[in-house]
Structures are given as C-alpha cells and as structure tokens.
Amino acid sequence: MxxxxxxxxxxxxxxxxxxxxxxxxxxxxxxxxxxxxxxxxxxxxxxxxxxxxxxxxxxxxxxxxxxxxxxxxxxxxxxxxLSDLAGPESPLSSDLPHPPPPKSEKELIEEWKKAGPRPRPLPPPPARPFYAHEKEGWYGWIGENDTEPDPSPxxxxxxxxxxxxxxxxxxxxxxxxxxxxxxxxxxxxxxxxxxxxxxxxxxxxxxxxxxxxxxxxxxxxxxxxxxxxxxxxxxxxxxxxxxxxxxxxxxxxxxxxxxxxxxxxxxxxLPECSCRTAKSPVVQPVKDKHGALLFGGEEDCPDWMVRTLALVPTKNNEPQSEDYEGELPEDDPSQDTQQESDRSDTNKSEQDEEMDPDD
Incomplete structure (x- = not known):
C-alpha cells in the first residue's frame, strides 16, 4: 500500500x-x-x-x-x-464470486483415476466463498488489483x-x-x-x-x-x-x-441565515478574538416574512374541523331542569292513563 x-x-x-x-x-x-x-x-x-x-x-x-x-x-x-422507503427495485445479480458447480459421483471417480501420485502432505482444501462484508470498500480490491475497479450495479x-x-x-x-x-x-x-x-x-x-x-x-x-x-x-x-x-x-x-x-x-x-423581527429582543453581538461575528446583530426580517409570522397565531387558533364553524353553546342548567320536568310530567301522565280504573 x-x-x-x-x-x-x-x-x-x-x-x-x-x-x-x-x-x-x-x-x-x-x-x-x-x-x-x-x-x-x-x-x-x-x-x-x-x-x-x-x-x-x-x-x-x-x-x-x-x-x-x-x-x-x-x-x-x-x-x-425500509423497502418502501427505497421504492420499487428490479432484482440484480450478486457481485460475489460463485462457487464451482458440484460434481457428480461419476465425475469424481474419473478424476480420481486420472490423477497421478498423491503428494504428501495433501493440498489444502478449497477456499470458502467470500462473505459480503469482505468485498465491500477498498479492502475488497486492494489485494487483487492495482487500481480501484468500477463499482458494480x-x-x-x-x-x-x-x-x-x-x-x-x-x-x-x-x-x-x-x-x-x-x-x-x-x-x-x-x-x-x-x-x-x-x-x-x-x-x-x-x-x-x-x-x-x-x-x-x-x-x-x-x-x-x-x-x-x-x-x-x-x-x-x-x-x-x-x-x-x-x-x-x-x-x-x-x-x-x-x-x-x-x-x-x-x-x-449564524448570523447569515437568521433575521430579527420588530418584536424580538435585540441580542448583544458576540464576536471571536479575530473580530468575526458569531451570532447577534442580525438584520431585520423582510416584510413578507413578518406578515407570515403574524398569521401563524391566527392559524393555530382556528378550529381543527370545518364542521364546527363557531363555538359550541354552553350548557344552560335551567334549560336542563325544564327538560327534566317536562319528561317527568309526560311519564306521570302515561302512568295515569295505564292505571285508569274506568278502563
């Protein structure tokens, strides 16, 4: 390296x-x-x-x-x-090296017969396939290539x-x-x-x-x-x-x-991306040892921003639903009492009619 x-x-x-x-x-x-x-x-x-x-x-x-x-x-x-956040994606083939196809028993026997004398010690077993994290980043190519290869899809x-x-x-x-x-x-x-x-x-x-x-x-x-x-x-x-x-x-x-x-x-x-309204208190400017302004000393906000800020409390006070255009009427205790008395009188008259001995 x-x-x-x-x-x-x-x-x-x-x-x-x-x-x-x-x-x-x-x-x-x-x-x-x-x-x-x-x-x-x-x-x-x-x-x-x-x-x-x-x-x-x-x-x-x-x-x-x-x-x-x-x-x-x-x-x-x-x-x-998480997949919905990424959106629909077409399937892609993996960029990892594929292991060789498995050999049948007949092929293994033929390969054994054609092989020469066995060396001692025996050769090491075949290497395992690479894991995904072993091929990510610069350490995936630094031992194989002199230059960084083009990224795969x-x-x-x-x-x-x-x-x-x-x-x-x-x-x-x-x-x-x-x-x-x-x-x-x-x-x-x-x-x-x-x-x-x-x-x-x-x-x-x-x-x-x-x-x-x-x-x-x-x-x-x-x-x-x-x-x-x-x-x-x-x-x-x-x-x-x-x-x-x-x-x-x-x-x-x-x-x-x-x-x-x-x-x-x-x-x-700050302070370049901030401004001050007429109602906001004036903040004492703070500077560093070189005289550069750290915060404070902001310029006045433009008129369109002031008008927008003035409308914010009005929007917050509006009702949440359009079904209620005004405030709900308050409960009148005298009206409730009158309704209860009317109900009781009606019930008494119904009971009297049911228990009339002349019927």
Whole structure:
C-alpha cells in the first residue's frame, strides 16, 4: 500500500497520544457514562444514528446495559417499511464470486483415476466463498488489483441505500429532544455528519439541547477515573456535567463557530441565515478574538416574512374541523331542569292513563 501510494501517512500510530489529543471518536461506553453524569435515567430512549458502528453490536453492549431503550432504524422500522422507503427495485445479480458447480459421483471417480501420485502432505482444501462484508470498500480490491475497479450495479444500489438510511437518521436527529455527537470536528477540512446536524438544529430549534463536547477535555476526564469508571467520585461527575452543560450553551456555540464554520458554513449558519423581527429582543453581538461575528446583530426580517409570522397565531387558533364553524353553546342548567320536568310530567301522565280504573 505504501509502494503504490495508497497510504501516504505513517502506519505506526500512537493510539494513546491520539486519544488524549481528542482525535478519536467517543466509544459507546463513554457516551453512556457521560449521559449518566448528566442525570439521564436508565429509561431514556436513545436513538443510535449514523453509519454502522465500528466493532458491531459487541461494542454497544455496555451502552445497552446502561440504557436498555437503545434503538435504531432497524429496530423501529420493519424490512417492509425500509423497502418502501427505497421504492420499487428490479432484482440484480450478486457481485460475489460463485462457487464451482458440484460434481457428480461419476465425475469424481474419473478424476480420481486420472490423477497421478498423491503428494504428501495433501493440498489444502478449497477456499470458502467470500462473505459480503469482505468485498465491500477498498479492502475488497486492494489485494487483487492495482487500481480501484468500477463499482458494480449492486454496489451502486448499496450506496444509494446508505444515503437513504443516513437521511432517515438525519431527520430523526434534527427532531430529537437532545443530540449528543460521538464524533465531530475531525479536522479533515470536510463537513461531517454530526456537524451538519448540529448546525441544522441551531438554525431550526436554537432552544433545543445540543451537546458539543470537547473530546480532548473528555479524554482527560476519563483518564482521571480509568480505574473506577462505573463508580466515579462526585467531583468528577460535577466536572463532566458542567463541561457538557456549558457545551450546550453560549460557550459551546462559540467553540462550534470557531472550529466548525471554517470547514462548513452549514455547521454554524449564524448570523447569515437568521433575521430579527420588530418584536424580538435585540441580542448583544458576540464576536471571536479575530473580530468575526458569531451570532447577534442580525438584520431585520423582510416584510413578507413578518406578515407570515403574524398569521401563524391566527392559524393555530382556528378550529381543527370545518364542521364546527363557531363555538359550541354552553350548557344552560335551567334549560336542563325544564327538560327534566317536562319528561317527568309526560311519564306521570302515561302512568295515569295505564292505571285508569274506568278502563
């Protein structure tokens, strides 16, 4: 891989130093411990968004032990619902190598008779067929070809499905009550999944809870309690809670504007994508050390947007059904009493007619 130029960096990596530097994503176990430090009960419903977790379900065992209501799209949606989301598709042939056709007993006997002397030791048995996950990604072709082959139709379909699943997870994450990223601001210069979700939540629901943890600070916190992770002292819990709560407030927005916005404008769409109405209070502008405006100081909203916002309360106060054009009349107790008395008089007259001795 180094000779071919596929890998241009050093393969020798000091994982401990990279972890302390905050370059590694948070493990599911660490996320669960941080949520416990924040005070989330064990009955909290957690939706696991994003691509497949590195390490599989085995890595999720500690988090699932702390929060049993850990769900994802595969547990909330049936296969029929996911297939309906993808739409109708024509069947495609698999791109995996097919095993040779089985030989009959007669063919095996003829092959045995024609074979020469048997070498010692015997040759190894035939290789097993490849699994699907062994042919996906760059590691499926790096040992066979010098250049990346053209994707097959089934590979294009898998990529399209992944985009649909990512879009579904994106929608759920934006609408969630709280969002906790496991990995963001990777420093690659490209927008990442979590940063886009955080920017969308900041634009759509700024009052929502969006945590922006500093992984370098979190790594230092876990290093201090590495011997007793599940029974940390109270001062550690208070320090972790203070850091995470601050990341969801103004301090976290400042850090996000400084780190995420240069890589992607959508990660921090303020103040360019926001405006101020006449009734909204004036927010003191906040700038970074270089004088760049982080938020505040928005321009006035255009007239058409102000008129639209003025109509929102009116629409909310309209009745839900068109069958009721006005308010229902209130019950009149005197009218009910009069109706009851009329009913009782009618019943008495009927009884008198039935018991008349002259009949």
């Amino acid at each position: 180094i000779k071919r130029g596929t890998v241009k960096e050093q393969l020798t990596v000091d994982s401990v130093s990279i972890k302390k530097n905050g370059s590694c994503p948070l493990m599911p176990e660490e996320v669960g411990l941080l949520l416990q430090a924040l005070g989330y009960p064990s009955t909290t419903i957690i939706y696991l968004a994003g691509s497949e977790t590195f390490g599989g379900q085995r890595i999720l065992i500690p988090l699932r032990a702390m929060y049993a209501n850990l769900v994802d799209r595969t547990s909330l949606c049936s296969q029929r619902e 089934i590979e294009f379909r898998r990529q399209a499905h992944r985009l649909l699943w990512d879009a579904l997870d994106y929608f759920v994450s934006v609408q969630a009550d709280a969002f906790f990223p496991g990995f963001h601001n990777d420093g690659s210069g490209w927008p990442d999944y979590s940063s886009l979700i955080m920017g969308h939540r900041l634009y759509q629901t700024p009052s929502g809870i969006t945590y922006r943890p500093d992984r370098k600070t979190v790594a230092t916190l876990f290093e201090n309690v590495s011997d007793h992770l599940y029974h940390p002292p109270r001062n550690w819990t208070m320090a972790a809670r203070q850091h995470l709560n601050n990341s969801a407030r103004i301090e976290g927005i400042k850090m996000s504007a400084t780190m995420s916005k240069p890589a992607s404008f959508l990660a921090h769409p």
